[in-house]
Amino acid sequence: MRIQSRVLGAVEQDLKKAGFPPLAWYDALLELSRAPGGEMRPVELEKQMLIPQYSTSRLIDRLVEEGLAARRECKMDKRGLFVEITEAGRDLQKRMWSAYSAAIERHVGSKLSDADAAKLCGLLDRLGCSCDQAAQMSPNTAATR
Amino acid sequence: MRIQSRVLGAVEQDLKKAGFPPLAWYDALLELSRAPGGEMRPVELEKQMLIPQYSTSRLIDRLVEEGLAARRECKMDKRGLFVEITEAGRDLQKRMWSAYSAAIERHVGSKLSDADAAKLCGLLDRLGCSCDQAAQMSPNTAATR
DNA sequence: GACTATTCCATGCAGGCGCATTTAATCAAG
DNA sequence: CTTGATTAAATGCGCCTGCATGGAATAGTC
Numbered sequence: 001m002r003i004q005s006r007v008l009g010a011v012e013q014d015l016k017k018a019g020f021p022p023l024a025w026y027d028a029l030l031e032l033s034r035a036p037g038g039e040m041r042p043v044e045l046e047k048q049m050l051i052p053q054y055s056t057s058r059l060i061d062r063l064v065e066e067g068l069a070a071r072r073e074c075k076m077d078k079r080g081l082f083v084e085i086t087e088a089g090r091d092l093q094k095r096m097w098s099a100y101s102a103a104i105e106r107h108v109g110s111k112l113s114d115a116d117a118a119k120l121c122g123l124l125d126r127l128g129c130s131c132d133q134a135a136q137m138s139p140n141t142a143a144t145r
Numbered sequence: 146m147r148i149q150s151r152v153l154g155a156v157e158q159d160l161k162k163a164g165f166p167p168l169a170w171y172d173a174l175l176e177l178s179r180a181p182g183g184e185m186r187p188v189e190l191e192k193q194m195l196i197p198q199y200s201t202s203r204l205i206d207r208l209v210e211e212g213l214a215a216r217r218e219c220k221m222d223k224r225g226l227f228v229e230i231t232e233a234g235r236d237l238q239k240r241m242w243s244a245y246s247a248a249i250e251r252h253v254g255s256k257l258s259d260a261d262a263a264k265l266c267g268l269l270d271r272l273g274c275s276c277d278q279a280a281q282m283s284p285n286t287a288a289t290r
Numbered sequence: 291g292a293c294t295a296t297t298c299c300a301t302g303c304a305g306g307c308g309c310a311t312t313t314a315a316t317c318a319a320g
Numbered sequence: 321c322t323t324g325a326t327t328a329a330a331t332g333c334g335c336c337t338g339c340a341t342g343g344a345a346t347a348g349t350c
Binding site for chain 1: 298
Binding site: 052054055058077078079080 | 336337338339344345346
């Protein structure tokens with residue numbers, strides 16, 4: 001817990017000092033930029049990022065507010081919508097990656113050999129294994145399933 | 146990051162379902178209960194728990210509000226004060242431990258042998274090593290040193 | 291076709307955090 | 321003793337989160 005908090009904090013600080021928004025924005029922009037057509041449903045995004053539903057909704061709010069993404073109507077299912085990344089969004093994602101990758105290298109890569117990193121992954125994966133799947137999702141969604 | 150979030154989330158959920166307050170309260174109560182006389186200065190608590198200064202101040206607020214701790218005057222240094230754990234505080238700490246230890250065993254202990262746990266610790270420690278010390282502290286404190 | 295259940299997304303509210311600043315006491319010089 | 325710097329703790333403000341709920345569209349049932 002201690003180490004995770006330190007490393008994540010350090011990386012976020014690096015990004016902030018470089019004048020970039022929080023990591024969550026990067027994660028979302030990356031997912032969107034990889035999606036076919038640069039657009040996806042909020043539900044998809046939610047599943048990819050493992051964050052609760054309302055959190056997705058508000059993250060999209062902020063991205064739209066900054067002109068990094070746009071909400072588009074979904075004709076197949078009028079409850080839903082599409083989120084589409086804009087050019088500005090793609091651009092920011094790329095620029096953030098340079099700072100982000102440097103931070104990762106600085107705070108993680110440079111401290112562990114590839115073999116050690118693999119060992120670490122292996123050990124951590126065992127912890128995640130049978131963690132009941134509902135627990136890390138939206139409590140909302142989890143409760144109703 | 147993913148695993149840490151899951152495991153911590155699962156443990157916190159277990160505590161919450163058992164009707165207990167957040168983990169941070171337990172950490173604070175444990176520190177206090179171990180301190181000589183059951184009391185310590187906020188600054189000490191801050192260092193032990195690796196959380197920022199204002200966060201300590203507010204955590205103490207909540208503990209006091211619930212009657213788990215009390216603020217006592219500090220005669221040597223009138224800027225400061227002592228936080229003293231109450232009987233109710235000691236009691237809660239003990240009751241929480243039963244739920245907390247069970248959660249740890251369930252989500253961590255049962256999934257890793259002692260040897261594996263030791264390996265994991267070793268690998269993680271290397272990540273925390275030369276992480277610049279100021280970064281994980283209060284930005285306030287960090288900036289002025 | 292009417293009714294209920296379910297899914298998708300948004301939002302009001304309360305609480306917590308980070309940041310900056312404030313207040314008050316101590317320390318360090320001259 | 322006075323002045324300025326430093327340290328301890330608290331707090332106002334804005335943002336983010338979690339929880340619960342709301343409204344709108346769809347799917348399933350008889």
